[in-house]
Amino acid sequence: MSRNFKILLLLAAIGIMLIIRRFAIGLGASTALSDGYPLGLWIALDVVVGTALACGGYAVALLVYIFNRGQYHPLVRPAILTSALGYSMAGLSVAIDLGRPWNMWKIPLYFRNWNLNSALLEVALCIMAYVCVLWIELTPAMLKPSRITRFLDRILVWIIALGMLLPTMHQSSLGSLMLLAGPKLHPLWNTPLLPLLFLITCLAMGYAMVVFESAISRRHTALLAVLQKIAVFAGIAFVALRLIDLALRSRLSIAMHLDLYGIIFWIEIVLWLMPAMIANPFRGAMCIALAGGLYRFDTFLVAFQPGPGWHYFPSVSEMFISIGLIALEIAIYIALVKRFPILGGMPAQEHSRVAQAFQPAPRHQETT
Amino acid sequence: MDIDRRSLLKTAAAAATLTIIPAAEARERRVAPSDAVGLLYDTTRCVGCKACVVACKQANEMAPDVDGYGGGLYDAPEGLNEYTKNVIALYREGEEQSFVKKQCMHCIDPACVGACMLGAMHKGAFGVVSYDAAKCVGCRYCETVCPFNVPKFEWSKKAPKIVKCELCRHRLAEGKEPACSEVCPRGAVIFGRYADLLADARERLAKNPGKYVPKIYGERELGGTQVLYLSHVPFEKLGFRFQGEEAVPHVQQSVQHGVYKGFAAPVALYALLGAVMFRNRRRGDSDE
Ligand code: SF4
Ligand code: SF4
Ligand code: SF4
Numbered sequence: 067m068s069r070n071f072k073i074l075l076l077l078a079a080i081g082i083m084l085i086i087r088r089f090a091i092g093l094g095a096s097t098a099l100s101d102g103y104p105l106g107l108w109i110a111l112d113v114v115v116g117t118a119l120a121c122g123g124y125a126v127a128l129l130v131y132i133f134n135r136g137q138y139h140p141l142v143r144p145a146i147l148t149s150a151l152g153y154s155m156a157g158l159s160v161a162i163d164l165g166r167p168w169n170m171w172k173i174p175l176y177f178r179n180w181n182l183n184s185a186l187l188e189v190a191l192c193i194m195a196y197v198c199v200l201w202i203e204l205t206p207a208m209l210k211p212s213r214i215t216r217f218l219d220r221i222l223v224w225i226i227a228l229g230m231l232l233p234t235m236h237q238s239s240l241g242s243l244m245l246l247a248g249p250k251l252h253p254l255w256n257t258p259l260l261p262l263l264f265l266i267t268c269l270a271m272g273y274a275m276v277v278f279e280s281a282i283s284r285r286h287t288a289l290l291a292v293l294q295k296i297a298v299f300a301g302i303a304f305v306a307l308r309l310i311d312l313a314l315r316s317r318l319s320i321a322m323h324l325d326l327y328g329i330i331f332w333i334e335i336v337l338w339l340m341p342a343m344i345a346n347p348f349r350g351a352m353c354i355a356l357a358g359g360l361y362r363f364d365t366f367l368v369a370f371q372p373g374p375g376w377h378y379f380p381s382v383s384e385m386f387i388s389i390g391l392i393a394l395e396i397a398i399y400i401a402l403v404k405r406f407p408i409l410g411g412m413p414a415q416e417h418s419r420v421a422q423a424f425q426p427a428p429r430h431q432e433t434t
Numbered sequence: 435m436d437i438d439r440r441s442l443l444k445t446a447a448a449a450a451t452l453t454i455i456p457a458a459e460a461r462e463r464r465v466a467p468s469d470a471v472g473l474l475y476d477t478t479r480c481v482g483c484k485a486c487v488v489a490c491k492q493a494n495e496m497a498p499d500v501d502g503y504g505g506g507l508y509d510a511p512e513g514l515n516e517y518t519k520n521v522i523a524l525y526r527e528g529e530e531q532s533f534v535k536k537q538c539m540h541c542i543d544p545a546c547v548g549a550c551m552l553g554a555m556h557k558g559a560f561g562v563v564s565y566d567a568a569k570c571v572g573c574r575y576c577e578t579v580c581p582f583n584v585p586k587f588e589w590s591k592k593a594p595k596i597v598k599c600e601l602c603r604h605r606l607a608e609g610k611e612p613a614c615s616e617v618c619p620r621g622a623v624i625f626g627r628y629a630d631l632l633a634d635a636r637e638r639l640a641k642n643p644g645k646y647v648p649k650i651y652g653e654r655e656l657g658g659t660q661v662l663y664l665s666h667v668p669f670e671k672l673g674f675r676f677q678g679e680e681a682v683p684h685v686q687q688s689v690q691h692g693v694y695k696g697f698a699a700p701v702a703l704y705a706l707l708g709a710v711m712f713r714n715r716r717r718g719d720s721d722e
Binding site for chain 1: 516547552553578585592675678682687688689700707710711715
């Protein structure tokens with residue numbers, strides 16, 4: 067075990083102990099949450115930012131399966147793995163954050179009570195389903211060929227399609243969540259375009275994550291330039307949409323007002339445009355991840371204005387639980403990547419009919 | 435190949451437009467249900483005796499709130515909280531002073547109900563917005579969206595619930611009026627049918643020109659509320675932050691319904707994604 071890995075495990079262990087404490091002493095005593103700020107770090111960071119960073123699987127799947135760029139196929143599996151881990155951790159964060167988690171099972175099963183107006187219901191159902199879809203997509207890499215994998219293989223197209231539909235739905239609905247906060251959301255962030263802006267950010271952040279992973283593992287670096295271009299394009303589109311929207315609703319003057327909100331707004335905008343000026347894909351991706359993360363975090367916490375007298379700054383427990391979960395996620399990623407054929411793209415011994423059909427269109431690959 | 439890809443991009447773009455661009459559908463402004471009841475509070479009549487605060491605690495079996503003023507000696511809530519569904523606040527600025535009663539507004543088009551996944555927050559009989567812990571997962575989204583910051587969470591408990599005024603629906607079911615209006619010695623808060631309360635408020639405004647700010651808060655604000663207010667000081671000063679007339683769920687639900695179109699859009703997108711993948715795969719095969 068390397069030293070870094072030990073540090074990860076230590077952080078994860080601290081996080082897990084604090085999670086146990088959270089259930090022992092209750093939410094009030096272990097968090098800085100209040101009736102003014104009922105949602106805090108766990109939701110804004112681990113769920114809203116975390117799932118967007120976990121959209122690599124979604125973004126690459128679109129590229130490979132819908133836009134038929136088969137050359138990106140080697141990126142699919144590592145991306146799906148990070149997505150599966152990211153979404154699982156987000157689900158865990160939600161379970162820790164909920165005040166009455168023992169009622170969670172009722173969300174999918176009490177369908178007669180479903181409130182179809184609730185964007186949160188849609189987010190919850192889609193994320194639950196998507197976590198399952200992601201792990202199913204990974205089974206061919208993790209299980210020995212058997213009757214189950216052969217069955218999964220046959221329906222894999224529809225599972226992969228689901229793996230693209232579900233993020234489209236819940237990532238945009240995450241934006242709708244704050245649309246319902248309406249007047250409590252600062253006017254620079256409160257726009258009917260929230261669902262669309264959230265969808266763009268998750269795609270851009272998804273591509274950024276794939277760039278990271280590939281750059282760190284020093285694989286497939288030739289493909290990164292194109293991913294970088296997509297991220298740049300997404301950033302420009304995002305900024306254009308936001309500014310035009312503000313202009314049309316005559317709110318640009320609010321952005322010119324350089325108070326805390328105005329400044330944060332412009333920091334977001336500049337971060338989105340940075341990759342267009344940076345040649346290095348790694349740094350460009352870093353900017354996109356930061357820009358998107360900041361935008362999402364701001365929408366849920368900074369731009370949320372519950373009224374005079376309310377303040378929020380996460381407690382030490384909250385922070386270490388977040389850090390612990392992230393450390394755990396990275397540790398599991400490293401362990402799985404070592405154990406299973408994930409990073410090398412398709413292993414030679416795999417006899418997956420669908421997977422083979424999805425190999426790059428001109429197929430000259432003898433190797434990997 | 436290139437042309438195909440372009441047409442493909444076009445289909446994808448069309449699908450995206452179909453599903454994502456907010457095709458805001460006209461959403462009707464809601465009206466109070468025909469059996470709606472509510473409260474009418476009048477700042478000029480309230481003397482700040484807090485009899486209603488005590489009565490509310492008794493009627494709802496709420497624990498005293500000793501966290502605030504007095505070092506544990508007094509039940510002295512500083513605002514609505516997990517022990518307190520009703521509170522009398524004081525606004526004072528120079529000579530000008532007013533009490534104001536705070537509890538759930540029983541919105542005609544409530545944000546909390548729009549938020550709640552399984553309908554733990556529910557607008558039911560008499561238009562009362564009620565809470566059912568059995569369907570609540572404790573997500574606190576209702577708190578996040580309520581424009582009046584009414585729902586409160588039992589932060590101190592390990593099995594927390596949401597706490598909010600339910601217009602004493604357990605008393606309404608027995609044919610009794612809410613505890614707060616029943617005990618008020620000055621008639622500052624009265625209970626009645628929503629339509630009657632509105633008529634009463636209009637009459638008070640008409641008969642006493644100059645006595646009140648010429649507005650009934652809750653008649654139109656945020657889509658209308660079943661609890662109505664008359665005041666002699668501007669409503670903003672009493673803590674009513676929002677004066678707009680649009681109901682909070684209006685935009686979100688218009689967007690959501692526009693995008694989902696009764697779930698037809700996601701199904702169409704799913705079919706499209708599957709179809710495109712099959713086509714790509716066939717092309718991949720025939721290339722060999
Ligand atoms: S005041 Fe708040 S809690 Fe009461 S009905 Fe309206 S939105 Fe719901
Ligand atoms: S905290 Fe409970 S009542 Fe409030 S929105 Fe969540 S599930 Fe509904
Ligand atoms: S109606 Fe009942 S619960 Fe609501 S404030 Fe009055 S006494 Fe309290």
